Amino acid sequence: MSDASPRYGEPVLMKGNEAVCEGAIWAGCRYFFGYPITPQNQIPEYMSRRLPEVGGVFLQGESELASISMVYGAASAGARVMTTSSSPGISLMVEGISYLYGSELPAVIVNVTRGGPGLGNISAAQSDYAQATHMGHGDISMVVLGPNSVQELYSFTAWAFDIADKVRAPVMVLADAVLGQMMEPLRPRQDEPPPPPEKPWATTGCAGRAPNVINSLYTADDDLEALNLRARERYARVAEAIRGCEETETDDAEVLLVSFGTSSRVCETAVARLRSHGVRAGLFRPLSLRPFPSARLLELAGSARVMLTVEMNLGQMVEDVRLAVQGRVPVDFMGRTGGNIPSVAAVVEAAERALAGPA
């Protein structure tokens, strides 16, 4: 986190989707535009009554296309603004996300993912990892954060606003149906957020200055390349500060589980159970999915005998894990898809099989 010594209040029991709202409001978000889709409906519902209390504006768009374009307008006006959706809705928002990136506009998008493809279902899934980390048409490097608790939905959403302003680009918080729907104790922040930066580029009316233009059209190839380079440069500048992971018993781990979001919660229990069987297991959990914490994973490739990536999809993050470890350690994969969540027993079994090596 950007703040070294955060102060927290007494815990309150809160739903993940509501924690997203409170995290955003703490960070100074006063504008929300969105369209209903399960399993994130508590967010627009909560914002529609909460934002007016803090002097903000909630508006339900006529579609995801319109909602993300309203976000684009509000960001152009210099506001801290957010939208949220779920997988099929995010697919529609990809247009606007690319335009936000191309027009160098900060905004926060929370994706409470569900099962896919198509209309899929409303269960939890991580099958949009690849879409999130390789978002949109154009040469986009978008920061993606991967919370795994109600507390992190709160703090990562708040963090996303800070990052978005630093990179002048959209930032995505990648949650899922379980994280959005579950209730856990949340300790809200009691201190003040870091102040947002000045936005002299915002289109607020040109009184006292030359007119500002917000635009992603660059017909000259060199100009468009320059846009891509400066956007990439801003991303690279903050990447090292954002890049993060959480490690559980990794020091002596011979089998290292790698997992994010809801499946990492399953893996925490699986590690404890494996340890109780005498298996030296550990868990590596990326907090930032892009930038991916590759360097630390490469270090761990020196001590682990095998890695096992556990996901709620058919194998997406595993590609980033394999790239990170550069072939120095075997990387196995186990996952369920279609809204299924791997069971602790299945993860334990897969870890033991991975340790035993190829059959």
Next chain:
Amino acid sequence: MAEAAVVFTPPESYAGRLMHYCPGCTHGIIHRLVAEVIDELGAREHAVGVCPVGCAVYAYNYLNLDMIEAAHGRAPAVATGVKRVLPDRVVFTYQGDGDLASIGTAEIVHAAARNEAVTVVFVNNAVFGMTQGQMAPTTLVGQRASTAPFGRRPEHEGFPVKVVEMLNALDGPTYLARASMASPRWVRDAKKKIRKAFLAQVEHHGFGLVEVLSSCPTWWGKPPLEALKWIESDMMAYYPVGELRDLPNGKAKGE
């Protein structure tokens, strides 16, 4: 001899750059009318405009005020986002018929339904100009386009979309009108309507839209003067010019 006196200056809201529009296109005139109206309202320094995707994509180069380029068809949603953050600014969109009447139908309908306090200048030239003359939702029956080589046939491509009449079915909007670029007389009339579409926002905090029938000599395959005549003879016959909604002056739907 008398001293030379300045009797004519370009509006301050016009950036003074040469425009890229084809010979005989009326976008330049409409830009100028918008700039004049913004000047007359004293709004230049607190105006925010939103450009379309289409021939007018470069409007931000020609208007000397804060401008935003939107995704195709989404200008009313972008303008909504700006207006909700900055309710005291004068926010407007400038959109063509491909942008507004085809890909952006949802956005314009709902901005109008909300009576969003923004102004929309909708330029209808019955064709997709920038992408080289394809059929638009507004292409007239029988009119040829690069994707309607046999002329628009209602049984195949359907009928043209009458945007102002369609929006007039909504209770929301404050001001709805159609104007024309067919001749200087109509240009003067169009300016009055553009002004009223801005006043709907500035004085009545409501939604104002003016559709402006415009020419596209290049993709109509007509010399400029003939194109202007065709606006009067064919376009104005299908798209009647007038004020369909003028709530500030008590002219509601059906009156």
